[in-house]
Amino acid sequence: xxxxxxxxxxxxxxxxxxxARLIRTLRFSLKSKVVLITGGSxxxxxxxxxxxxxxxxxxxxxARDAAELSRAKSxxxxxxxxxxxxxxxxxxxxxxxxxxxxxxERFSKIDIVINNAGIIQVGPLDxxxxxxxxxxxxxxxxxxxxxxxxxxxxMRKHGGGRIVNISSIGGKIGVPHLAPYCASKFALxxxxxxxxxxxARDNIYVTTVAPGMMRTGSHVNAQFKGKHDAEFAxxxxxxxxxxxxxxxxxxxxxxxxxxxxxQSSLTLTFAARAMIVGNAIVPNLTGSVMKLVNWFLPKPxxxxxDESESGWESKLRNGTPPWLTRxxxxxxxxxxxxxxQNAA
Numbered sequence: 001x002x003x004x005x006x007x008x009x010x011x012x013x014x015x016x017x018x019x020a021r022l023i024r025t026l027r028f029s030l031k032s033k034v035v036l037i038t039g040g041s042x043x044x045x046x047x048x049x050x051x052x053x054x055x056x057x058x059x060x061x062x063a064r065d066a067a068e069l070s071r072a073k074s075x076x077x078x079x080x081x082x083x084x085x086x087x088x089x090x091x092x093x094x095x096x097x098x099x100x101x102x103x104x105e106r107f108s109k110i111d112i113v114i115n116n117a118g119i120i121q122v123g124p125l126d127x128x129x130x131x132x133x134x135x136x137x138x139x140x141x142x143x144x145x146x147x148x149x150x151x152x153x154x155m156r157k158h159g160g161g162r163i164v165n166i167s168s169i170g171g172k173i174g175v176p177h178l179a180p181y182c183a184s185k186f187a188l189x190x191x192x193x194x195x196x197x198x199x200a201r202d203n204i205y206v207t208t209v210a211p212g213m214m215r216t217g218s219h220v221n222a223q224f225k226g227k228h229d230a231e232f233a234x235x236x237x238x239x240x241x242x243x244x245x246x247x248x249x250x251x252x253x254x255x256x257x258x259x260x261x262x263q264s265s266l267t268l269t270f271a272a273r274a275m276i277v278g279n280a281i282v283p284n285l286t287g288s289v290m291k292l293v294n295w296f297l298p299k300p301x302x303x304x305x306d307e308s309e310s311g312w313e314s315k316l317r318n319g320t321p322p323w324l325t326r327x328x329x330x331x332x333x334x335x336x337x338x339x340x341q342n343a344a
Contacts, residue, residue, distance in 0.1 A: 043248070059121060063088070069086075112162040113148065174290065
């Protein structure tokens with residue numbers, strides 16, 4: 001009798017939770033919502049902007065490169081929706097404050113903030129200096145911090161909102177040759193998870209997204225140290241592998257659906273979920289696997305490896321067979337990631 005009662009009570013609680021989640025999703029449409037996206041001029045940010053415009057939303061794109069923003073705005077013209085582009089260096093809190101003010105002056109409110117901007121530095125720890133860690137911390141942690149501090153009062157005034165922080169599997173599990181990236185993404189994950197409960201009482205729902213590999217095309221804009229071509233090769237190939245990486249359009253749909261639901265967290269790709277579960281259950285085994293992975297990654301190079309090069313520079317040297325990166329390269333062309341597009 002007691003067991004039946006407990007099962008019945010559990011079913012009632014679960015059913016109530018599912019119904020509440022469904023109602024929250026249906027009530028929160030993207031239509032007419034004002035969505036501010038950092039790093040929205042290319043890659044995943046641009047893909048999400050397209051889908052938001054298709055749904056009748058209004059987008060504010062924040063990025064540093066004015067040429068990229070101009071191309072993104074032209075791209076979005078075919079998708080409807082009103083678009084505001086704001087050149088902004090996320091390393092500067094004053095520019096973040098100004099960007100938020102411009103968005104509110106234009107649209108009177110901000111319903112959703114998506115902290116998507118990111119920089120990727122790939123290479124052995126031997127070649128990484130403090131100067132490599134500082135920009136990633138500024139972009140991945142401090143920029144979301146300053147942006148959230150700016151928008152929360154406005155969201156409270158309008159009765160709530162959504163905040164989506166795009167972290168990474170590298171914000172859950174340390175990955176070799178990605179130390180600056182992982183350190184900063186761990187900081188973002190911790191911050192995002194910790195503010196969730198506090199802001200929920202104001203009807204502001206925070207979603208922490210931990211994607212695995214995605215085919216956004218960003219491999220050509222990543223920065224590489226050490227043996228540049230070899231580092232680019234493993235990263236670019238991983239970014240485009242069909243069974244390991246996820247298409248950017250599918251990832252964007254899942255992220256926006258989680259945003260609408262006010263979902264607490266979202267992990268993308270089966271491989272990423274498996275790694276997180278494995279790390280939680282058998283962390284020592286996961287650590288051993290990462291050590292094994294590191295054995296197959298390129299060894300440190302000479303003093304030239306201390307210099308940072310973009311993936312595009314390595315690609316132009318034709319060091320990697322094109323067929324290995326074909327899917328990732330197509331994403332670069334499609335999502336405004338290719339430097340030659342911005343030079344045109």
